[in-house]
Amino acid sequence: MGFLFEDSNLTEALFFSEEEKVGSICTATVEKIIPTMGAAFLAGPEGEPLFYQLKENEGRHVILRKQRKSADEIAVGDVLLVQIQAEAQKKKQASATADLSLTGELVIVNRSNQVGVSRKIRDPERQSELKSLLSKVLPSEFPEEGFGVIARTAAATASDDQIIEVTIILLRKLKELIRSADTVPEHKWVYRAGRTPEEYAEGLVRQGLYESVTVHTDLPWDAPGKTDEAPGYTLHTMTEHSGSPLVIFNIPVLLEKALARKCYLKGGGYLYIEPTEAMTVIDVNSGKNLREKGHEEGALAQNLEAAEEIARLLRLRNISGMIMIDFISMKQSEHERKLLSELRRLTKNDPCHVHVVDVTRLGIVEVTRAKKAPPLSEMLARSGD
Numbered sequence: 001m002g003f004l005f006e007d008s009n010l011t012e013a014l015f016f017s018e019e020e021k022v023g024s025i026c027t028a029t030v031e032k033i034i035p036t037m038g039a040a041f042l043a044g045p046e047g048e049p050l051f052y053q054l055k056e057n058e059g060r061h062v063i064l065r066k067q068r069k070s071a072d073e074i075a076v077g078d079v080l081l082v083q084i085q086a087e088a089q090k091k092k093q094a095s096a097t098a099d100l101s102l103t104g105e106l107v108i109v110n111r112s113n114q115v116g117v118s119r120k121i122r123d124p125e126r127q128s129e130l131k132s133l134l135s136k137v138l139p140s141e142f143p144e145e146g147f148g149v150i151a152r153t154a155a156a157t158a159s160d161d162q163i164i165e166v167t168i169i170l171l172r173k174l175k176e177l178i179r180s181a182d183t184v185p186e187h188k189w190v191y192r193a194g195r196t197p198e199e200y201a202e203g204l205v206r207q208g209l210y211e212s213v214t215v216h217t218d219l220p221w222d223a224p225g226k227t228d229e230a231p232g233y234t235l236h237t238m239t240e241h242s243g244s245p246l247v248i249f250n251i252p253v254l255l256e257k258a259l260a261r262k263c264y265l266k267g268g269g270y271l272y273i274e275p276t277e278a279m280t281v282i283d284v285n286s287g288k289n290l291r292e293k294g295h296e297e298g299a300l301a302q303n304l305e306a307a308e309e310i311a312r313l314l315r316l317r318n319i320s321g322m323i324m325i326d327f328i329s330m331k332q333s334e335h336e337r338k339l340l341s342e343l344r345r346l347t348k349n350d351p352c353h354v355h356v357v358d359v360t361r362l363g364i365v366e367v368t369r370a371k372k373a374p375p376l377s378e379m380l381a382r383s384g385d
Contacts, residue, residue, distance in 0.1 A: 001013070001014065001015055001016070002014040002015075002016055002197050002200075003044065004213075004252060006312075009312060010251075010254045010255075010258065010314055010316060011315055011316060012315055012316055013255065013316060013376055013379075013380075014197070014200065015220045015373075015379055016195060016196060016197055016200070018303060020192070020193045020194050020195070021084045021085065021087055021094070021193075022084050022085070022086060022087055022193065022372070022373065023083065023099060023101075023193030024065050024083070024084050024102065024189060024191060025081065025082070025083045025084075025177060025189070025190045025191040026044050026045050026081075026082060026083075026084070026187070026189045026190055027064060027079055027080070027081055027082075027182075027184050027185065027186050027187060027188050027190060028042035028044040028045075028050055028052075028076060028079070028080050028081075028082050028096060028186070028187065028340060029042060029043045029045060029077065029078070029079055029080075029186045029187065030042055030052075030074055030075065030076050030078045030079075030080065030137065031043050031049075031076065032076065033054075033074070033075070033076060033255070037197055038053065038054050038055045039051060039052060039053055039054055040052045040054055040074060041093075042080065042082065042096060043095070043186075043187060044082075044084075044096065044187060044270065045187050045188060045189055046062065046187070047187065048088075048094060049093045049094070050082065050084075050093060050094050050095065050096040051092070051093045051094070051095045051096070052080075052082065052095070052096050052097075053095075053097070054074075054314070056097070057097060057098040057099070058170070060075055060098040060099060060111060061080060061098050062080060062081035062082070062098055062100065062178060062181070063078055063079070063080055064079045064080065064081055064181055064182055064184075065078065065079040065186075066078050069270065077138070079186045080098070081098075081100070081181045081190065081210070082097060082098060082100075083096060083097055083098075083099070083100050083101065084096055085097045086371065088372065089374050089375075098111075099111060099112065100174065100177070100178065101174075102170045102173060102174050102177075102227055103152075103189075103193075104152075104166050104167075104169075104170050105153045105154055105166065105202070105203065106148050106151070106152055106154050106158050106162065106163050106166045106167075107134070107149050107150060107151055107152055107155060107163065107166055107167050107170065108149070108152060109147060109148070109149050109150075109167065109170040109171050109174050109240060110147070110148045110150070110174075111146060111147060111148065111174075112147075112148030113146045113147065113148050114148040115131050115134045115135050115138065115148065115149055115150075116131075116148070116149075116150040116151070117130050117131055117150065117151045117155075118150065118152050118153045119158045119353075119358060120153040120208070121151065121153060121155070122136075123156065123241070126156055130151040130155055130156075130163070131151075133160055133163060133164070134149050134151060134163070134167065137149070137164055137168065138171075141168055141171060142171055142175070145175060146169055147174065147175070148285035149171070151163070153208050153343070154208065156208070157208075173236075177190055177191050197215045198215050200357050201213040201214070204351070206253060209349045209351065210349070247355065255376075255380070258313060258316050258317060258376070259317065259376065259377055259380075261273060261274070263309065263313065264287075265287075265302070265305050265306060265309055266305065267302055267305050268287045268302075269285055269287040269302045269305065269306060269328075270284050270285050270287050271283065271284055271285070271309065271310065271313075272285065273305060273313070273317075273318070275375070277290045278321075278322065279322035279324055280319050280321070280322070280323045280324070281323075281324050281325065281326070282310060282324070282325045282326070283322065284302070284303060284306040284325065284326060284327045284328055285328075286298070286302055286311060286328055296330060296331060296332060296335065299328040299329065299330050299335075300330060300335045300338070300339070302328055302337050303327045303328050303335075304338075304339065304342055306328075307327075307339060307343045307346055308342075308346055310325060310343070310355045311343065311346035311347045311350070311354075314347070314350065314354065314367075314369055315350050315351075317375060317376045318352075318372075318373055318374070318375050318376050318379075319369060319375065319378070320352065320369045320370060320371035320372075321369065321371060322366070322367075322368055323366075323367040323368065323369060324364050324365070324366060324367075325364065325365040325367060326363070326364055326365075327339065327363075329363060336359060338357070339365075340356055340358070340365070342363070343356050343367075344356045347367075347369075350369070351372075352369055352370040352371070352372055353369070353370040354367065354368070354369045354370075355367065355368045355369075364373040
């Protein structure tokens with residue numbers, strides 16, 4: 001388990017595994033098809049049930065062995081090649097997709113038959129260059145395979161030769177995985193995704209999220225995030241729960257505070273964070289009378305402080321889906337715009353895409369955050385912490 005500190009603040013709790021489920025590719029058997037749901041239920045490795053959307057995967061099924069002669073439709077008993085899209089959470093089963101992909105440092109290759117560029121690459125000229133470059137690679141190397149490729153954020157500063165080399169390597173690997181899967185028995189892993197702390201740290205830098213991230217393991221520092229090698233951002237990994245760094249950083253207390261329903265702000269205010277089945281609701285409270293500073297100015301100051309803490313907690317708790325934030329009421333539209341702008345800036349470095357939508361007519365700020373892994377509370381429960 002690892003912990004990412006950003007300027008001495010616990011920003012992310014990480015669970016490292018060389019064999020992660022999400023992103024792994026396996027063979028699975030179709031056990032049930034429910035047309036009214038537009039879905040099928042598969043049996044994956046060790047019999048784990050997998051939810052499989054039919055419409056989403058229409059025309060893209062990778063059928064290894066069939067029970068019927070129809071080439072396009074799947075049937076009960078068919079053996080498919082699928083990729084784990086999301087882990088099981090609460091009452092939801094793990095989900096799988098036929099959109100097989102492999103992620104590299106510079107690009108993601110898949111079976112979309114399309115070329116794309118990360119939205120975080122904002123330079124229109126560089127976007128056009130990358131699309132042109134990758135559009136030439138696909139037909140020259142894989143003319144009839146129907147593969148696709150997406151340039152990641154790190155590709156913005158990489159050389160053309162580097163991008164081409166990585167793209168070809170990943171495309172050949174994906175092609176070989178699909179070809180060799182014909183001989184793999186059902187309910188078996190064909191490819192296991194995984195990452196190490198070092199790979200994660202390198203990825204954060206290549207995505208342009210940080211200038212430097214240094215990995216340290218079980219070393220007795222005086223304070224988190226304060227080292228000669230990395231004064232700004234440090235990834236500390238803990239291999240022993242009873243080890244000295246865990247005590248020095250006071251990780252158990254930091255996690256307990258991070259997962260509390262009520263979270264206090266330095267300026268005297270506090271947040272109430274209420275997760276529900278449909279969304280997460282966050283209520284910002286002043287905690288004291290704002291008239292001393294003037295309500296409007298005081299409200300803006302506390303809202304900006306709350307926005308900084310909310311951005312950190314979204315990432316640390318791994319909150320995803322719809323998020324509704326009830327900030328302290330402000331009358332001036334200029335202050336409202338400043339708050340939204342600051343919230344967008346604060347969430348820009350989040351590895352999961354965060355979209356600050358707008359303010360509703362009731363004054364609630366709407367936010368969405370992409371879902372890549374279960375919430376922190378669920379992951380800690382699984383690990384026995």
